[in-house]
Amino acid sequence: MKITIGLEIHEQIATNTKLFCNCSTSYREVKPNSNICEICTGMPGAKPMPPNRKAIDAAIEIALMFNCEIIQEPVYIQRKHYSYPDLPSGYQRTSLPIAKNGNLLGIGIWEVHFEEDPGKYDPVTGRVDYNRSGVPLVEIVTAPQLHSPEEARNFLRELTKVLQYTGKTREEGGTMRVDTNISLEGGARVEIKNINSVRGAYKALLFEITRQKNLMTHGRSVKRETRAFIESQMITRAMRVKEEAEDYRYIPDPDLPPVAITNEKIEYIKNILPEAPHLKEKRFIVEYKIKADDAKIIASELELANAFEKVAMVIPAQQAASWIRDEVRRILEYNGISFKNSGIEPDYIIELLNMMNSGKITVRTAKKVMELLPELRKSPRIIVEENSWVKISDENYVEAACEDALKENPGAVKDYLSGKREALNFIVGRVMSKTRGRADPARVLEILRKKVEGVMK
Amino acid sequence: MGTLDEKLHSLRAGEISAEQNIQNFLDKIENEKYNAILYVNSEALEEARNVDRKIKQGRAGKLSGLAIAVKSNINVKGLKTSCASKTLENYSATYDATVIERIRREDGIVIGMANMDEFACGSSGETSYFGPILNPAARGRIPGGSSSGSAASIAGGLSDLAIGSDTGGSIRNPASHCGIIGIKPTYGLVPRQGLIDLAMSFDQIGTLGRDVYSTALLLEVIAGYSKREAVSRKVENLDYTSKLTPDLEGYKIGYVTEFEELTDRRINSEIKKSLEKLEMQGAELVEVNLPNLNKALPTYYLTTFVEFFSATRKYDGRRYGYKIEDVCGEEILRRIHIGSYISQKEYSGKYYRKALQFRSLITRELLEALRDIDLIAGPTTPKLPHRLGEKISPLDMYSYDVLTVQAKQVKSEISLLEYSFRQNLLKNRRFSM
Numbered sequence: 044m045k046i047t048i049g050l051e052i053h054e055q056i057a058t059n060t061k062l063f064c065n066c067s068t069s070y071r072e073v074k075p076n077s078n079i080c081e082i083c084t085g086m087p088g089a090k091p092m093p094p095n096r097k098a099i100d101a102a103i104e105i106a107l108m109f110n111c112e113i114i115q116e117p118v119y120i121q122r123k124h125y126s127y128p129d130l131p132s133g134y135q136r137t138s139l140p141i142a143k144n145g146n147l148l149g150i151g152i153w154e155v156h157f158e159e160d161p162g163k164y165d166p167v168t169g170r171v172d173y174n175r176s177g178v179p180l181v182e183i184v185t186a187p188q189l190h191s192p193e194e195a196r197n198f199l200r201e202l203t204k205v206l207q208y209t210g211k212t213r214e215e216g217g218t219m220r221v222d223t224n225i226s227l228e229g230g231a232r233v234e235i236k237n238i239n240s241v242r243g244a245y246k247a248l249l250f251e252i253t254r255q256k257n258l259m260t261h262g263r264s265v266k267r268e269t270r271a272f273i274e275s276q277m278i279t280r281a282m283r284v285k286e287e288a289e290d291y292r293y294i295p296d297p298d299l300p301p302v303a304i305t306n307e308k309i310e311y312i313k314n315i316l317p318e319a320p321h322l323k324e325k326r327f328i329v330e331y332k333i334k335a336d337d338a339k340i341i342a343s344e345l346e347l348a349n350a351f352e353k354v355a356m357v358i359p360a361q362q363a364a365s366w367i368r369d370e371v372r373r374i375l376e377y378n379g380i381s382f383k384n385s386g387i388e389p390d391y392i393i394e395l396l397n398m399m400n401s402g403k404i405t406v407r408t409a410k411k412v413m414e415l416l417p418e419l420r421k422s423p424r425i426i427v428e429e430n431s432w433v434k435i436s437d438e439n440y441v442e443a444a445c446e447d448a449l450k451e452n453p454g455a456v457k458d459y460l461s462g463k464r465e466a467l468n469f470i471v472g473r474v475m476s477k478t479r480g481r482a483d484p485a486r487v488l489e490i491l492r493k494k495v496e497g498v499m500k
Numbered sequence: 501m502g503t504l505d506e507k508l509h510s511l512r513a514g515e516i517s518a519e520q521n522i523q524n525f526l527d528k529i530e531n532e533k534y535n536a537i538l539y540v541n542s543e544a545l546e547e548a549r550n551v552d553r554k555i556k557q558g559r560a561g562k563l564s565g566l567a568i569a570v571k572s573n574i575n576v577k578g579l580k581t582s583c584a585s586k587t588l589e590n591y592s593a594t595y596d597a598t599v600i601e602r603i604r605r606e607d608g609i610v611i612g613m614a615n616m617d618e619f620a621c622g623s624s625g626e627t628s629y630f631g632p633i634l635n636p637a638a639r640g641r642i643p644g645g646s647s648s649g650s651a652a653s654i655a656g657g658l659s660d661l662a663i664g665s666d667t668g669g670s671i672r673n674p675a676s677h678c679g680i681i682g683i684k685p686t687y688g689l690v691p692r693q694g695l696i697d698l699a700m701s702f703d704q705i706g707t708l709g710r711d712v713y714s715t716a717l718l719l720e721v722i723a724g725y726s727k728r729e730a731v732s733r734k735v736e737n738l739d740y741t742s743k744l745t746p747d748l749e750g751y752k753i754g755y756v757t758e759f760e761e762l763t764d765r766r767i768n769s770e771i772k773k774s775l776e777k778l779e780m781q782g783a784e785l786v787e788v789n790l791p792n793l794n795k796a797l798p799t800y801y802l803t804t805f806v807e808f809f810s811a812t813r814k815y816d817g818r819r820y821g822y823k824i825e826d827v828c829g830e831e832i833l834r835r836i837h838i839g840s841y842i843s844q845k846e847y848s849g850k851y852y853r854k855a856l857q858f859r860s861l862i863t864r865e866l867l868e869a870l871r872d873i874d875l876i877a878g879p880t881t882p883k884l885p886h887r888l889g890e891k892i893s894p895l896d897m898y899s900y901d902v903l904t905v906q907a908k909q910v911k912s913e914i915s916l917l918e919y920s921f922r923q924n925l926l927k928n929r930r931f932s933m
């Protein structure tokens with residue numbers, strides 16, 4: 044059965060001030076109603092200030108990342124009228140498209156525009172917090188060209204990556220809102236609102252497909268309607284049918300002249316545009332000949348990808364890629380941080396891998412130093428020196444440590460000799476601990492084996 | 501009573517104090533019978549004493565303690581900015597409109613909030629929730645509207661100056677009916693930040709006074725670019741008072757034949773006399789045709805109804821106590837319903853957008869007419885004020901605006917304003933701009 048899905052994605056644009064006033068855009072970390080003024084609370088007589096150009100430029104940049112054509116005629120900002128407690132003026136200001144006809148992963152992007160976020164209404168207390176009111180949003184509307192919840196999820200993940208690449212949306216995340224429309228072959232189009240995450244979109248679509256298929260198998264028709272996603276239960280619930288569709292009575296906002304986007308501006312932004320993640324991924328595979336899986340992970344964050352390219356100038360590319368994919372990612376995930384905020388500099392990675400490759404430190408030491416980087420934030424060379432972690436290359440010293448370890452663990456030696464080969468690994472561990480990890484474990488194993496088997500003879 | 505120019509001299513010379521000036525008006529307001537002032541600024545005397553100190557130190561601003569009445573749709577922090585409606589009867593402004601900041605900066609003193617037609621929707625001064633305003637210049641007649649209280653406070657001697665707002669004639673019309681001077685400046689010249697909306701693309705704050713000089717002086721104070729709003733004109737050299745000269749040599753003044761056809765013959769004969777005076781002062785009179793004049797009024801009302809509908813959505817009962825539709829007068833309700841009706845999706849092309857197209861047409865026509873002349877002179881209203889309380893149909897009421905909506909369609913003709921001061925020097929009281 045053919046499934047058709049389209050998405051409307053709203054994401055907050057990261058600016059210091061709101062779209063139509065000079066209030067700060069921070070609304071999470073401050074007391075309710077502290078970053079407000081007469082404009083963003085829609086007091087009688089308040090007029091919007093000229094729109095925040097940084098927000099508009101950000102929307103243009105985002106549109107260009109999706110290969111959109113930027114609209115050359117002046118763009119009107121409209122009033123979309125509806126009544127809700129979080130909307131202080133009884134209308135939301137939303138621009139006409141600033142860009143059209145883009146694409147991402149082969150899916151068409153119909154249009155991109157900007158608008159203002161409403162405040163936050165708490166139905167339990169009946170209070171409204173206007174700190175968020177007037178924060179700029181970008182809305183991206185796709186063509187109905189997705190065909191499964193998995194495909195939609197994949198698309199949204201990629202889109203999130205692209206937005207993060209631009210650095211123009213809020214870094215802390217969790218601000219994405221998605222509306223989706225879905226129709227099954229032979230059924231009407233259903234819109235789902237109130238989705239707040241990629242996972243939510245996936246779950247809502249899964250539920251909706253099951254619901255619609257059930258209706259059809261029981262010979263009932265799927266109504267054209269708008270439904271709300273209830274995240275706590277992972278279900279959708281009817282909001283209104285088509286006949287009750289709201290008329291927003293759009294008019295161009297008389298307080299705002301249309302926004303002109305100049306050719307110079309478009310060219311300027313094109314020049315500073317980062318390469319899109321999926322393109323970067325492809326380039327890495329071709330240019331550096333690294334594994335496709337590694338390229339995908341490295342390209343997931345712009346700063347990480349940039350670091351890789353810097354490291355790969357000095358270190359063999361596949362080694363750099365594997366190290367970043369395995370070690371760096373592991374540490375980022377363990378600490379729950381992005382590479383950008385990790386304190387790990389590309390130069391540190393180069394230094395570390397050079398020390399490791401030249402045999403100055405062991406692989407084990409290298410991994411340990413790597414783990415310490417987000418906390419210590421200093422050069423690996425200095426960390427190694429301060430802790431005296433330079434690899435011991437004095438054979439006599441290592442041999443003596445092996446000798447001691449064998450004497451201290453006769454049981455393990457006996458086990459090994461009786462066929463339990465893994466018992467020797469235990470003794471390797473003892474030697475490593477005696478040398479505080481500075482011995483080369485491969486060499487230790489070699490020495491131990493020679494010694495134990497020598498005893499046997 | 502001397503001119504305001506002379507009063508300013510006396511204030512600066514210390515012959516009268518700002519405190520005396522304000523006290524004098526407060527006494528008059530207490531006993532006023534025009535219902536012109538709804539709410540008095542209880543801090544006016546304190547503010548006046550501060551201005552007196554500044555006068556002594558020789559650093560008082562241009563308005564040096566003059567009393568200004570403010571129309572009740574312009575936000576003055578802490579004062580009731582009710583729009584003369586029950587809808588906002590409990591709303592105390594939380595901020596100063598930009599024009600109020602500018603008046604304070606020049607040491608003008610807000611004496612009180614003036615009565616008006618409810619939400620500025622009216623041309624007669626009869627629709628205020630707080631009762632009609634009386635015309636101090638013509639007993640028993642309407643004062644005109646909607647800045648009725650502002651005009652009556654000047655005509656009735658309750659303030660030195662007043663500010664009002666004009667959308668389709670709301671300053672010029674009551675100024676004309678009350679026999680004073682009133683000006684609607686070019687759209688975008690005076691900041692609207694803090695002016696409660698009637699129709700955003702027409703609304704403009706302007707000044708009212710007893711003579712041209714004081715009206716020009718106050719305009720000089722409140723006009724000029726503001727970066728706090730998106731529609732603001734970047735105009736330099738805002739000096740109107742020094743340009744007031746009776747010499748009209750070399751000026752071309754247009755008179756519109758279509759105006760004459762629409763206007764009462766008693767008014768026409770006054771206009772004729774005034775035009776002759778202008779000619780005597782050296783101006784050349786030129787006949788001007790505005791064939792699309794008949795489209796101006798419907799265009800204006802279609803546009804304003806839709807914008808008014810949009811502007812009043814915030815009065816939904818959640819924040820200001822009452823839902824506007826539940827407590828407003830019939831004229832307000834009529835406008836909201838028509839505005840809501842014609843802004844529906846299915847009609848947007850037919851009405852609002854068509855009105856915007858006609859507006860461009862009328863703008864072009866007027867700009868074309870103004871290309872070869874310096875200004876257009878004409879009557880403010882087509883008929884004399886009716887008796888207070890007399891029942892007239894909404895269409896007759898709207899027709900008061902037929903001559904004033906025209907200029908409003910034009911968003912961008914600064915010269916219209918600048919030169920129109922000159923003719924007013926002739927002390928012709930029938931003129932309002």
Ligand SMILES: [Zn+2]
Pocket residue numbers: 061064065066078079080081082083084177
């Ligand atoms: Zn604000």
